[in-house]
Amino acid sequence: MNATITLPDPNTMYQAIVDRDAEMEGLFVMAVKTTGIFCRPGCKAKTPKRENVEFFATADQALAAGYRPCKRCRPMELSGSVPAWLTQLVDALEADSSRRWTNADLEAMGLSPIRVRRWFQQHYRMTFHAYLRTRRIGLAVDMLQTGKDVTSTALDSGYESLSGFRDSLRKWTGQSPTSIKDGEPILVQRILTPLGPMLAAGSDAGLCLLEFADRKMLPKQFERVSKLFAQPILPGTHPVLSEAADQIEQYFQGTRTEFTLPLRLDGTSFQQQVWKLLEGIPFGQTSSYGELAERLGKPTASRAVGRTNGDNRLAIVVPCHRVVRSDGHLCGYAGGLWRKKWLLEHERKLNHNQ
Ligand SMILES: [Zn+2]
Structure with a gap:
């Protein structure tokens, strides 16, 4: 259900963490579910338990999944330490990743926005604003997964309003506003099951996504769905989602063996x-x-x-x-x-x- 990423096998990766093997640097990052932090393979912090560890191919995937970079091994920094001129900004980002930054804010810190942008592009392989956006979306998806209500999700992750949340999702998923059909968003709702919460996404056209909510690849899934259907995604309710919730409940109760939901199976x-x-x-x-x-x-x-x-x-x-x-x-x-x-x-x- 997710795109396959080429990673070393999990046992090898976990052994590298135990051994603090810097040789594996750059091949993967390790994320710890209990702390919400991700690290380089060679991090000197206490070795987490195997069952709490999740692996990602790149730091930005871990970031998009809602993890924070470790302050000790600083996994976002590809080569060595942050230059002195940027330390103040990086510390401020770590302290409050939900803050919105404007060029004026950067200038007020004595920084050249162009220089900052170039540095982020080179070191993080994404723009400064993409970094902030990805970080905020990561937080938002994380909160949606853990069941906070929609308004607090939008507010806690630095969005003043739901439309801000939607706009950012839209930008983050790489859609230009013109390619999005206005007025018909895909809505996302949580469905509780005995195997843990699921997220269901759908619109008038039918159900287009149903996934277990603990999957850290969900932001990627949202991205793919939003692109595929050229529609923005936002939290909300829809009759097709309520119907899906009912039928899923019956399935788990053992009273339903077939589904009669309108499905969007768009693909090749x-x-x-x-x-x-x-x-x-x-x-x-x-x-x-x-x-x-x-x-x-x-x-x-x-x-x-x-x-x-x-x-x-x-x-x-x-x-x-x-x-x-x-x-x-x-x-x-x-x-x-x-x-x-x-x-x-x-x-x-x-x-x-x-
Ligand atoms: Zn670390």
Whole structure:
């Protein structure tokens, strides 16, 4: 359900943290769920427990996921320390990342906005304002995931209003205002399930995203969805989301085995074919990539089928969890293998009782 990032395997990465192996610098950053902080592999701070660690390929991904850079190893700084002329600004950013900065603010600190911009571009591979925006969006998504209400989300992350939140999401997702259909946003709502909260996104046109909320890749997902449908995303309620919440609840209660929700399965024609096939795998049964490829009449396309399975944006409703390896092995699941196991077991038990 998320794009695959090439990372060393998790055990190797964790060992590098234990060993404070600076050789792994630049290959990944480590984020600690319990503290909300991310570090370089070689950080000298206390080694976190394995189960609390999450890995990202780049610092800006960790940042977008709502983590703060560690003050000790300063993982945002690619080469050495912050130059003396910039220390005051960097300290101010660390102290209050929700603050809005204007050129006048920078000038008041005796800094040249052009010079600041160039430095951020070179060292963080993004503009100064993109850095601040990403940081704020990270905070906002984090709060949405943890269930704070919409208004406090907007306010706590430095937005005066929901329209500010929407505008920033819009900028952050790289949409020019003209390419966004005005007046029809995609709305996002939380749905509580026994496997943890999910976020559902949809509009009049149907449900377009359903994902477990603890997935730190969610900001990326929002970005992809907003681009794909050329619509802004903002927190809110919509009949299609309430209906999704009801049907998901019934699914978990064991009273529903099929969904009747309007779905937006936009994608390439290959993707659409695969997702349709996934929808057709009955409750309580499994299939394999090879089998699906055969059914498509493209027996050699099982890898592409696997990738498309992973690109599914609608967890549970488009049951990508029902695809296992041909030897019965579970293989990956973007929402976490433990969830896939749980879902398959839940469906198997109900099927047996019928
Ligand atoms: Zn650190």
